[in-house]
Structure formats: structure tokens, C-alpha cells
Amino acid sequence: MIDIGLSKLALIGVVALVVIGPERLPKVARMAGTLFGRAQRYINDVKSEVSREIELDELRKMQKDVEQAASDVSGSIHKSVSDTEASINDAWNGGDDSSTSDSASAGADSWKRTPNADLLSIKAKAFRRKKLARTSAVPSWYKHQSGRKTRVISASARVAKYRPITASKSAGFF
Structure with a gap:
């Protein structure tokens, strides 16, 4: 500048x-x-x-x-x-390029018709049922208690039902 x-x-x-x-x-x-x-x-x-x-x-x-x-x-x-x-x-x-898509689809359809496919579908359904039973929201102690659901009680009612009676409960909190 x-x-x-x-x-x-x-x-x-x-x-x-x-x-x-x-x-x-x-x-x-x-x-x-x-x-x-x-x-x-x-x-x-x-x-x-x-x-x-x-x-x-x-x-x-x-x-x-x-x-x-x-x-x-x-x-x-x-x-x-x-x-x-x-x-x-x-x-x-299988390594050979001479097979066509029609023969591949026919082979897939014939696999579905075998008795092993029925057995596999039954096993898959059983697996899903067992997985659902494991991941269910119902607690296992409740399932084993009576074998079947009779009625559902809330958590606070369950605590009150199974809590042992103590002297502090009758004395109050004053």
C-alpha cells in the first residue's frame, strides 16, 4: 500500500x-x-x-x-x-454348462415332491413352534405353575400375593 x-x-x-x-x-x-x-x-x-x-x-x-x-x-x-x-x-x-434353465427348474420341482421335503417342512414348523415357545413373553415360572393359563395378574398384585407378612407392615411408616 x-x-x-x-x-x-x-x-x-x-x-x-x-x-x-x-x-x-x-x-x-x-x-x-x-x-x-x-x-x-x-x-x-x-x-x-x-x-x-x-x-x-x-x-x-x-x-x-x-x-x-x-x-x-x-x-x-x-x-x-x-x-x-x-x-x-x-x-x-454341477460344473457342466450344457444344462438349461428348464432342466434346473424341473429338478427343483422334483425335489419339492420327495418325502424328504415333507419331513423338512414338518421339522421347520416344529422348530418355529419351539422358538416361539422360547421367545414368548410369558414367563416360564408361570407356564410351569399350573400347566396352562388360568388368569393373569399384574406385577404389583403378584408381589403383594407372595410377599411374606412382616411386623413392619402392621406398624406403618410413621
Whole structure:
């Protein structure tokens, strides 16, 4: 910036007072201050606009990098899934590629008709029933108490029913 000291400002003020005159000097000083303020605001606006453009360019570059990385990851995932699917299909078909989808579906239908499939479905239903019995919300002590549900009482009523009678209960809490 321009190095203007106090002595140089005083010299400029004296020259302006002589050239412009004392009656018009305040108006000229106000106008110069206004113009100087406008120039500073304009310069600050330009600086902020340039910095915003630079940040926007950086963000666009980062967005492109992230999109490229995402597409690379997506491509590698799709490739690995297709490779795995192909190996599973090869293992399912027994290694020979001559079988068609019709024969594969016919083989799946014939498996469902075997007696082992009926046995498996019965075992699956029994397993679900046992799992439901294990994860049920009814407590096991209640199930074993009478063998079947007769009526359900609340927790506070159950505590009151099975709590032993003590001397403090009859004395009160005074």
C-alpha cells in the first residue's frame, strides 16, 4: 500500500485548503470519503466473489473425485457379485454348462415332491413352534405353575400375593 504518514497528510490538507478554499473543502472531503468507501466496498465484493469462485471450483473437483471413487467401488462390487454368481451357478449346475434353465427348474420341482421335503417342512414348523415357545413373553415360572393359563395378574398384585407378612407392615411408616 502507499506509505502516507501524518506529515504528508497535513501537506495534502494545506494544499487542498489553498486550492479549493475553506467554504468548499468540507463538501469535497465528504465526497472523497464517500467515493473512497464505495471503492473499498467494490474491491471487497470482488475479492469475496473471487474467493467464492475458487471454493466452488474446489468443491466441483472434490465432487468429481467422489463420484469417480463411488463409480469405481460400484463397478468392483458389481464385478465381484457377478463373479460370485457365476461360480455359484457353476456349482449348482454341477460344473457342466450344457444344462438349461428348464432342466434346473424341473429338478427343483422334483425335489419339492420327495418325502424328504415333507419331513423338512414338518421339522421347520416344529422348530418355529419351539422358538416361539422360547421367545414368548410369558414367563416360564408361570407356564410351569399350573400347566396352562388360568388368569393373569399384574406385577404389583403378584408381589403383594407372595410377599411374606412382616411386623413392619402392621406398624406403618410413621
